Amino acid sequence: METKQTFYIKSTPERFDAIVVGSGITGGWAAKELTERGLKTLMVERGRPVEHGVDYIGENRDPWTMPNRGKVDARVAEEQFSIQRQCYAFDEHTKQFFNNDRDMPYSTPDNRPFSWIRGNQLGGKSLMWARQSYRWSDLDFEANLKDGHGVDWPIRYADLAPWYSHVERHVGISGSKEGLAVLPDGEFLAPFEFNAVEAALKQKFDAKYAPARMIIGRTANLNTAADHHLAEGRAPCQARSQCHRGCSFGAYFSTQSSTLPAALKTGRLRIATDSIVHSVLYDPKTNRATGVRVIDAETMETREYHARVVILCASTLGSTAVLLNSTSAAFPNGLANSSGVLGHYLTDHLWAAGADGRVEGFEDHYYQGRRPTAPYIPRFRNVVDKHPDFVRGYALAGGAAREGWQSAAYKPGFGKDYKAMIRKPGPWRFGLGGQGEMLPRYENSVSLHPTKKDKWGMPLLHVDVSHGDNDRKMRKDMADTAANILEYLGLKDVKAKMATEEEYPPGLAIHEMGTARMGRDPKTSILNGWNQAHDVPNLFVTDGASMASGAWQNPSLTFMALTARACAYAVDQMKAGTI
Amino acid sequence: MSETGDRTGDPIRRGLAEPDPASANPMRRTTLLRLAALCGLAGAGELGFNVDALAAASAPKGAAAAPELLTRDELRLTGVLADLIIPRTDTPGALDVGAHRTVDHLLKVCALEPAQAAYRAGLARIDAAAQAQHGKRFVALTAARQVALLQALDAGGAPFAPPDQGFFRQLKGYVAFAYYTSEAGASQELAYLAVPGGFKGDVKVTRSTHTWAI
Numbered sequence: 074m075e076t077k078q079t080f081y082i083k084s085t086p087e088r089f090d091a092i093v094v095g096s097g098i099t100g101g102w103a104a105k106e107l108t109e110r111g112l113k114t115l116m117v118e119r120g121r122p123v124e125h126g127v128d129y130i131g132e133n134r135d136p137w138t139m140p141n142r143g144k145v146d147a148r149v150a151e152e153q154f155s156i157q158r159q160c161y162a163f164d165e166h167t168k169q170f171f172n173n174d175r176d177m178p179y180s181t182p183d184n185r186p187f188s189w190i191r192g193n194q195l196g197g198k199s200l201m202w203a204r205q206s207y208r209w210s211d212l213d214f215e216a217n218l219k220d221g222h223g224v225d226w227p228i229r230y231a232d233l234a235p236w237y238s239h240v241e242r243h244v245g246i247s248g249s250k251e252g253l254a255v256l257p258d259g260e261f262l263a264p265f266e267f268n269a270v271e272a273a274l275k276q277k278f279d280a281k282y283a284p285a286r287m288i289i290g291r292t293a294n295l296n297t298a299a300d301h302h303l304a305e306g307r308a309p310c311q312a313r314s315q316c317h318r319g320c321s322f323g324a325y326f327s328t329q330s331s332t333l334p335a336a337l338k339t340g341r342l343r344i345a346t347d348s349i350v351h352s353v354l355y356d357p358k359t360n361r362a363t364g365v366r367v368i369d370a371e372t373m374e375t376r377e378y379h380a381r382v383v384i385l386c387a388s389t390l391g392s393t394a395v396l397l398n399s400t401s402a403a404f405p406n407g408l409a410n411s412s413g414v415l416g417h418y419l420t421d422h423l424w425a426a427g428a429d430g431r432v433e434g435f436e437d438h439y440y441q442g443r444r445p446t447a448p449y450i451p452r453f454r455n456v457v458d459k460h461p462d463f464v465r466g467y468a469l470a471g472g473a474a475r476e477g478w479q480s481a482a483y484k485p486g487f488g489k490d491y492k493a494m495i496r497k498p499g500p501w502r503f504g505l506g507g508q509g510e511m512l513p514r515y516e517n518s519v520s521l522h523p524t525k526k527d528k529w530g531m532p533l534l535h536v537d538v539s540h541g542d543n544d545r546k547m548r549k550d551m552a553d554t555a556a557n558i559l560e561y562l563g564l565k566d567v568k569a570k571m572a573t574e575e576e577y578p579p580g581l582a583i584h585e586m587g588t589a590r591m592g593r594d595p596k597t598s599i600l601n602g603w604n605q606a607h608d609v610p611n612l613f614v615t616d617g618a619s620m621a622s623g624a625w626q627n628p629s630l631t632f633m634a635l636t637a638r639a640c641a642y643a644v645d646q647m648k649a650g651t652i
Numbered sequence: 653m654s655e656t657g658d659r660t661g662d663p664i665r666r667g668l669a670e671p672d673p674a675s676a677n678p679m680r681r682t683t684l685l686r687l688a689a690l691c692g693l694a695g696a697g698e699l700g701f702n703v704d705a706l707a708a709a710s711a712p713k714g715a716a717a718a719p720e721l722l723t724r725d726e727l728r729l730t731g732v733l734a735d736l737i738i739p740r741t742d743t744p745g746a747l748d749v750g751a752h753r754t755v756d757h758l759l760k761v762c763a764l765e766p767a768q769a770a771y772r773a774g775l776a777r778i779d780a781a782a783q784a785q786h787g788k789r790f791v792a793l794t795a796a797r798q799v800a801l802l803q804a805l806d807a808g809g810a811p812f813a814p815p816d817q818g819f820f821r822q823l824k825g826y827v828a829f830a831y832y833t834s835e836a837g838a839s840q841e842l843a844y845l846a847v848p849g850g851f852k853g854d855v856k857v858t859r860s861t862h863t864w865a866i
Contacts, residue, residue, distance in 0.1 A: 133846070135835070135838070135846060136833040136838065136866070137833060137834050137835045137838070141758060141762050142754070142758065142830075142833045143833070144761075144762040145762065146761050147761065147764050148764075151764070265851055265853075266854075267853050268854060272853070296850075296851075309850070310850070311847045311848060311850065312848040312849065312850050312851040313846070313848065436857065437856060437857045438856070438857065439854075439855050439856070439857050439861060440851070440853055440855060441848060441851070441852040442845070442848030442849070443848065443851070443866070444851040444853075475863070477842075477864060477865075478828050478832040478842065478865070481824055481825065481828035481832075482821040482822070482824045482825030482828065483821060484824075486806060487736060487737040487738075487802055487806065488736060488737070488739060489739055491737065492739065492741060492745075492841070493741070495828070495832075495842075495863065496841060496862050496863060497862075497863060498857060498861065498864075
C-alpha cells in the first residue's frame with residue numbers, strides 16, 4: 074500500500090478519470106469499484122482524515138478512564154452538538170465522529186423540526202452506522218407503481234440481486250437464510266444467536282403469526298470471518314458492541330475497514346480531505362460535468378478538481394445540496410434539475426413507536442458478550458391482506474435483555490440488600506420498535522436558504538419535512554401491534570410507546586432518502602435506472618438521494634448495491650465512449 | 653427505635669466502632685489498597701476507606717481537593733448518602749470508590765443548571781428533615797436515624813412528601829452510575845468483560861453469576 078503522503082492531495086493539475094464526492098458507505102464503494110475497474114479516481118471529503126485504528130480515540134476505553142464516564146459535557150453538547158446529541162450513538166467515546174452543529178447549521182420551519190445527523194470525516198457515517206443490512210424485494214420496487222405514491226422505480230429486484238451478492242461478499246453480512254419473499258436471502262456469514270428468551274418468544278411468534286417470522290437481525294459484523302476478510306486484515310467480531318467508537322479489529326464494515334484499503338491497493342486512488350464541495354462544474358457546450366469546485370475547510374481557499382465523470386456520494390441531503398448550489402444559465406435551479414423535482418420527495422423512516430414489557434421466568438438463563446444486532450420481524454402489513462388505514466408497511470425490531478444497574482434508580486430500597494439485588498441479573502424485559510415506510514411526498518423537501526450562509530459562505534440547507542396522514546396511521550399501528558404481539562407472547566406490564574414528532578423529529582431514524590430520485594421519466598425524476606442524471610450523462614448520484622421510495626428496511630446495503638452497479642455501468646460507458 | 657446518642661452516628665466513627673472483619677484478610681486489604689491508589693485516595697490505612705474518603709470530603713480548605721460544584725458540606729452529605737445507598741460489603745462501596753466526587757464532577761460538567769439546582773434542593777430537604785425531626789444535620793445523626801429518614805424518603809412518607817421520591821431516585825441513579833462505572837463497581841461488584849470475544853446466547857446462571865456491568 075502507498076504511504077499517506079502519496080495518496081492525500083490538495084491542489085493538483087491532474088485530470089482524473091473520476092471524482093467521487095464523499096467517503097462514507099457509498100463513497101467508499103464508488104472508490105473501490107472505479108479504481109478496481111481501472112479508473113484514476115479522486116475522493117473528495119469535506120471532513121478530516123481518520124486513520125483506521127489510530128484515530129479511534131474512544132475505543133478500548135473503560136468507563137472509569139473517561140473524564141466524564143462516557144457522558145458528554147453538557148455545555149459542549151448544547152453549544153456544538155445540539156442536534157447530533159439526539160443520536161443514540163453520540164457520547165463521549167464517539168462525539169469526534171459527529172459534525173459540529175454550530176459550524177454546520179441548517180434551517181427548518183419553526184414548527185417542523187428535522188434532526189439531521191451527520192458525520193464529518195473520512196469514512197463519514199460508515200464509522201458509526203447501525204450496520205443492519207437487508208435486501209429489498211419487488212414488494213418495495215413495485216410499490217410506487219401499484220399504489221401511485223411516488224414515481225415507478227426504473228429497476229426491479231432482478232436488476233439489483235447480483236449487486237447485492239457482490240457487495241455482501243465483500244462487506245460480510247451475518248445472518249440466517251429464511252426463504253422469505255419480503256426479505257430475500259443473501260450471501261451470509263453465520264448468524265448471531267438468539268438468547269434464551271428470544272428463542273422461546275420466536276417459537277411462539279412464528280407459530281401464531283406465520284408467514285411473519287422473527288429472525289436475527291442481519292448485520293455487517295463478521296460474526297465469523299471468511300478467508301478473504303482475514304486476508305484483508307479484518308478479524309471476527311469480539312461482541313463488544315461498541316462499533317460506533319471505531320473497531321480496530323475491522324470487524325464491522327466501514328470505509329476504513331473495507332472499501333478504502335481495497336481502493337488504495339489499486340494505486341489509483343487519491344484523496345482530498347478538508348475539501349467542501351461548493352458545486353459541480355458544468356460545461357454547457359458539451360453538456361458534461363467537468364469536475365468540482367471546492368472550498369478548503371481550513372483555509373477557505375477555493376480550488377477545482379477535474380475529471381471525466383462525477384459521482385455524488387455526499388449523503389442524501391449533502392449530494393442534493395451540491396446539485397442545488399450548482400447553478401448555470403442552462404440549469405438555473407440546480408444541476409440536472411430540468412424536471413424541477415430536485416430537493417423534493419424526502420423521506421425518513423417512521424420510528425419511535427413500539428412496546429415493551431416484562432418476561433416472567435428464565436431466571437437461570439443469561440448471555441455472555443454484547444451482540445451487535447437484535448431480533449427483527451420483517452414486514453407483514455399489506456403483504457397479503459390489505460390494511461384498512463394505510464398503505465406500505467414496517468418492520469419490528471427489538472430483543473430481550475435482563476435488567477442491570479441502569480435501572481437502579483427505580484428499584485426500591487437502599488443499602489446492602491439493594492446492592493445485593495443489583496449484583497444479580499434482574500428480570501428479563503423484551504421490546505419491539507417499528508421502522509416504517511414514509512410515503513414520498515412533494516412537499517417534504519429541501520432547498521437552499523435564500524439569505525443565510527455558513528462560515529464557508531455556503532447557503533444553508535432549508536429542510537421542511539412532516540409526517541402525512543398515512544405516516545401517522547402507520548406509526549400508531551406500529552405501537553398498537555407491537556403491544557398486541559407482546560400481550561399474546563405472555564409478557565407482563567406491556568406498555569405501548571409512541572413519541573410525538575416534537576419529541577422525536579423526522580431525521581432521527583438517520584435513513585433520509587430521496588430528493589434526487591430515480592425514475593423512468595426525465596420530466597419527473599433526476600436520475601435514470603443507472604443512477605445517471607437524465608440531463609447530464611457523466612453525472613451520477615448513487616447515495617440515498619437517488620431513492621424513489623424508502624421501503625421499510627435499513628437502506629445502506631441497497632445504497633451499496635446501487636453504487637457498485639452504477640460505477641460498473643459508468644466505466645462501461647466510458648470505455649464505449651458514450652460518456 | 654431508641655436513640656443511642658449521636659456520638660456513634662457519624663459514619664467516620666461508625667467505621668471506628670465497627671471494625672471491618674474483612675480487614676483481617678491480607679488479600680482483601682491488598683486489593684483495597686490498590687483500589688485506593690487507583691481512586692486517588694491518599695493514605696488508606698487500617699480503618700478502611702470510609703474514613704479517608706470522608707476525611708477528604710470534610711477536611712478544612714486546602715487539605716483536600718475542593719468540590720467542583722457542591723459545597724464541602726454538600727459533598728460530605730453526598731458521601732454519607734452514597735455510603736448508605738451502596739455500602740461496603742465484600743466489595744468496596746460507593747464511598748470507597750469516591751462516588752460522591754464523581755457525582756460532584758458529573759453534576760458540574762454534564763448537568764445543566766436545573767438538574768444541579770434540583771439536586772442541591774434535594775440535599776437541602778434531607779437536611780431540613782433531619783433538623784426538623786432531630787435538631788441536627790443529616791450527617792450528624794446516628795446511623796439508625798439516617799436509615800429511618802432514607803426509608804421515609806424512599807417511600808415518600810413523612811417527613812417527606814411523595815414528590816421527594818423523585819429526588820431519591822435521582823440520587824440513587826447518580827450514585828449507581830458513579831459506582832457501577834468505577835473499576836471496582838464494574839469489575840468486582842459486577843462482571844466486566846471489555847472484550848468478550850464473541851456472543852453466547854445462553855449461559856447458565858450460577859451462584860457466582862454477577863450482572864454484566866456493560
